[in-house]
Amino acid sequence: MKYVKEFRNPSLVKNMIKKIGSDVEREITIMEVCGTHTMSIFKSGIRDLIPSNIKLISGPGCPVCVTSQAYIDTAIELTKRDDVIITTFGDMLKVPGNNSSLQNEKALGRDIRMVYSPLDSLKIAKENPDREVIFLAVGFETTAPAIALSIKIASEENIKNYSILQSIKTMPETMKQLVLDEDIKIDGFLCPGHVSTVIGAKPYEFLANEFEVPAVIAGFESGDIAIGLYTLIEMIKNNTNEVKNVYSRFVKYEGSEKAISSIYEIFEESDAVWRGLGNISGTGLKLKQKYDSFNAETKLGINLLNDKPIKGCICGDILKGKKNPLQCKLFSKVCNPLNPIGACMVSEEGTCAAYYKYKNIG
Numbered sequence: 001m002k003y004v005k006e007f008r009n010p011s012l013v014k015n016m017i018k019k020i021g022s023d024v025e026r027e028i029t030i031m032e033v034c035g036t037h038t039m040s041i042f043k044s045g046i047r048d049l050i051p052s053n054i055k056l057i058s059g060p061g062c063p064v065c066v067t068s069q070a071y072i073d074t075a076i077e078l079t080k081r082d083d084v085i086i087t088t089f090g091d092m093l094k095v096p097g098n099n100s101s102l103q104n105e106k107a108l109g110r111d112i113r114m115v116y117s118p119l120d121s122l123k124i125a126k127e128n129p130d131r132e133v134i135f136l137a138v139g140f141e142t143t144a145p146a147i148a149l150s151i152k153i154a155s156e157e158n159i160k161n162y163s164i165l166q167s168i169k170t171m172p173e174t175m176k177q178l179v180l181d182e183d184i185k186i187d188g189f190l191c192p193g194h195v196s197t198v199i200g201a202k203p204y205e206f207l208a209n210e211f212e213v214p215a216v217i218a219g220f221e222s223g224d225i226a227i228g229l230y231t232l233i234e235m236i237k238n239n240t241n242e243v244k245n246v247y248s249r250f251v252k253y254e255g256s257e258k259a260i261s262s263i264y265e266i267f268e269e270s271d272a273v274w275r276g277l278g279n280i281s282g283t284g285l286k287l288k289q290k291y292d293s294f295n296a297e298t299k300l301g302i303n304l305l306n307d308k309p310i311k312g313c314i315c316g317d318i319l320k321g322k323k324n325p326l327q328c329k330l331f332s333k334v335c336n337p338l339n340p341i342g343a344c345m346v347s348e349e350g351t352c353a354a355y356y357k358y359k360n361i362g
């Protein structure tokens, strides 16, 4: 792709990082909300290069990590039904529930199938008309259009044995909760890149206008992140509260009209339960009444089980940026990618997994 090489040029990036905040004396806390940013920041060494008064904290940006314990336990319970096939993205397989994981249940012979798209689930439903195929609908605004499309097709083609276990979340309102939390002092946000390709820059403007917290939308190359951090710290330094988009090669101010309308044709805003953050109003998507026959909970008459936190795991505080994985007693010795105790160690985008991989611990 044109210009990508420049965004990966190590010496250009290094020079830019060195300039970031070199003339700022006070401590500045920046939250990167997206899990891919967390990984990129580690991979590029930005954490080690940036001046020590610039604190980078990770937020709730990985869809696997923020999925509630209750959701995982409910999905595991559903696998015990012979009339059900569970379909899921691969990352969800390893997430530990209270007593098991989908991967363990699969090894026990439960019918759990990994798919790359909700449309693959529809295909499985067509091939198995006598069984209910339930897709674990986990993700942010990025995955919502494909899930919406699967529901639209299922409705149009009258596929009666397809449903979703809903846990789709939306980002901007969640960032508001983090700003309102007095224990976390966020001076600026690095907004999620992929989510922003769908929703655009506009939905973050309230952060700058109402809460005086500037935000920057940046891409994922080391150069993108360096430009993003530089832009953000310049704004913080100059008390400029705006939302700036330095990822304009993919993100438009208004977002993707097509993707947004495909989401809201099928879904409407709802509350959502986030691991560690609890139930936050306006941060989820649920099927519109018209499509409720594709909602596994109403269709099968089930309720999500109660949340039972995992003993010793501090994923909740990590997702809020209040603690880092090195402060977890289980980190590395007990909890590692081969034996994840909490969700943040499972996903490629999880903060604990990033610390484990790039801090050379283990």
Ligand code: SF4
Residues within 6 Å of the ligand: 033, 034, 035, 036, 037, 061, 062, 063, 140, 142, 192, 193, 194, 195, 196, 349
């Ligand atoms: S889905 Fe995309 S934007 Fe969201 S956390 Fe993952 S990489 Fe970041």
Ligand code: SF4
Residues within 6 Å of the ligand: 312, 313, 314, 315, 318, 325, 328, 329, 330, 331, 332, 335, 336, 340, 341, 342, 343, 344, 345, 352
């Ligand atoms: S290191 Fe493991 S147990 Fe500790 S917070 Fe992270 S995922 Fe949870």
